[in-house]
Amino acid sequence: xxxxxxxxxxxxxxxxxxxxxxxxxxxxxxxxxxxxxxxxxxxxxxxxxxxxxxxxxxxxxxxxxxxxxxxxxxxxxxxxxxxxxxxxxxxx
Numbered sequence: 873x874x875x876x877x878x879x880x881x882x883x884x885x886x887x888x889x890x891x892x893x894x895x896x897x898x899x900x901x902x903x904x905x906x907x908x909x910x911x912x913x914x915x916x917x918x919x920x921x922x923x924x925x926x927x928x929x930x931x932x933x934x935x936x937x938x939x940x941x942x943x944x945x946x947x948x949x950x951x952x953x954x955x956x957x958x959x960x961x962x963x964x
Contacts, residue, residue, distance in 0.1 A: 879942060882940050887938055
């Protein structure tokens with residue numbers, strides 16, 4: 873079972889790898905919004921311009937958080953259905 877720090881490191885590495893091909897690849901996990909649910913670590917992210925400098929125009933919209941399976945360490949992005957479930961439960 874992964875600890876929170878290990879799951880966050882995996883999420884950050886996954887995000888860094890996937891975001892290389894994006895127009896805005898300068899993104900970072902938002903640690904204070906991360907949470908665990910059902911054996912998964914969920915890691916929202918946003919651009920560093922928004923997080924560090926408060927540039928509202930740099931804020932991402934519609935981005936799906938990273939999910940880390942706490943047993944296997946496998947990473948993926950959550951689905952829209954999962955995002956809606958988390959929002960319904962006030963987790964996102």
